[in-house]
Ligand code: HEM
């Protein structure tokens with residue numbers, strides 16, 4: 001499917017390039033690369049286009065932003081702050097907002113693009129996770145993705161700290177608290193980052209180098225690697241008619257996908273421009289300049305940091321004093337919430353493909369993905385993680401929740417502490433049942449066809465409903481269900497690894513076999529037991545045994 005001739009209009013340019021750098025064949029091959037057209041494959045593109053907009057708007061901002069904590073007296077056109085002493089960083093952000101033509105629009109677009117960038121990545125990663133698209137051979141691209149996500153959070157943190165307003169200062173104060181709580185290296189790192197005792201002189205310029213140079217540079221390199229790998233390995237595709245592990249069904253890059261992607265970029269750009277124009281974001285002039293002694297009520301970080309904020313708020317005030325006053329304090333109340341949720345989520349994400357491979361023993365390549373219902377344990381684990389994250393995220397705004405619902409703040413904390421453990425477990429059980437239910441409903445459609453709504457009365461007086469075969473596209477989609485392999489030794493099924501009997505006798509081998517069997521889940525086969533066009537009883541004729549018909 002990826003072969004064929006290049007459509008007419010590009011033969012000219014292709015010849016031009018071929019005659020100069022001999023890349024005609026390369027272009028021909030790549031311009032015909034096939035892109036699957038399931039909507040969920042566009043989620044990664046939201047992240048990609050938002051990143052381009054971040055680079056463009058961010059570059060504009062660098063022309064006017066001064067990354068300096070030097071003091072100045074504000075003399076710009078925002079009356080309410082005239083004559084106030086503030087940092088040059090804050091003054092320049094006000095200058096961008098009120099005195100640079102298009103400056104406020106650029107700041108707002110930059111901020112909205114940042115939110116969309118991270119949100120785009122998150123939903124994209126969820127689609128990859130829930131469909132199992134991270135499986136062999138795409139584990140490397142998954143790992144690059146996890147790195148991208150981590151770096152994006154850091155990029156956001158360094159970004160919203162730059163304007164040096166009261167809100168960004170509150171974020172910096174937490175960053176300092178976390179850094180200084182690290183055992184052994186904490187003090188050193190804090191002094192290096194802040195250039196002395198908090199708030200120091202250097203943190204804005206340090207963050208500036210990180211924000212506009214180091215992290216975007218790494219992001220750009222990793223996104224390029226991500227795209228190259230995706231290009232070389234080709235896309236996965238949803239199961240469906242004529243879709244196999246050796247083809248990709250969809251539209252070629254040129255002209256169909258190029259036009260679609262161009263339009264989609266414009267759409268993303270337009271959405272961000274509209275948001276930047278009409279939806280106010282981060283109005284730093286209302287918060288005022290940062291002073292370490294002030295804090296505003298109801299401060300919230302950007303949404304992607306909310307889960308860490310929630311973890312800090314939930315954690316009981318535990319600390320360990322080592323060796324009395326001569327030793328040091330290990331502030332678990334800061335260390336655990338700062339490192340554990342991030343650690344659990346990012347390490348869990350990074351390791352998942354490898355843990356799953358170990359459990360299932362599945363070393364095959366996968367180019368057709370799973371529908372989430374067909375791998376119920378994976379889907380349940382994913383939903384539990386989303387719940388864990390979601391509870392922390394919600395509790396990051398527990399002051400707002402308490403104020404809005406007029407409940408006690410402490411009460412929200414206690415409920416949150418329970419929910420963060422119980423929530424994921426309950427969601428796991430519910431998701432697992434829902435997945436099995438959906439699999440059964442697929443099996444019923446394959447087995448009996450779809451209810452047509454046509455009721456027939458037979459000569460005997462019995463009423464039946466005519467069942468018709470499902471739409472062939474939908475049927476192929478349902479039939480593209482792969483059973484989850486189980487390692488040999490778990491139950492005699494040997495489509496996964498053959499574990500040597502020595503390993504099976506080892507306790508870890510036994511655990512692996514047990515996990516493998518459990519992960520395989522309850523098997524619900526798709527069997528066409530009655531043939532298509534089968535007729536099913538819908539109602540009962542006079543005088544007949546109702547029960548026998550209803551259970552038919
Ligand atoms: C080359 C890329 C980038 C450059 C040159 C850049 C530059 C800047 C500059 C100069 C500011 C301070 C301006 C101001 O606040 O008024 C800023 C703020 C910010 N940046 Fe970036 N940035 C880039 C990429 C990113 C990325 C990838 C993210 C997202 C994760 C991001 C998130 C932010 C945020 C949230 C702010 C605060 C905006 C505000 O004040 O409302 N930036 N950036």
Ligand code: HEM
Nearest residue numbers: 041044045047048125133134141142145146148149235236
């Ligand atoms: C800067 C952020 C990112 C960008 C711009 C990006 C972009 C893309 C694009 C455009 C694709 C092609 C297919 C699709 O959209 O689904 C893709 C595929 C992929 N991405 Fe990302 N991605 C990013 C972050 C992530 C993250 C956070 C993960 C996972 C943690 C990830 C894992 C993957 C994998 C495994 C594939 C191959 C999936 C397949 O072929 O079905 N990516 N990425």
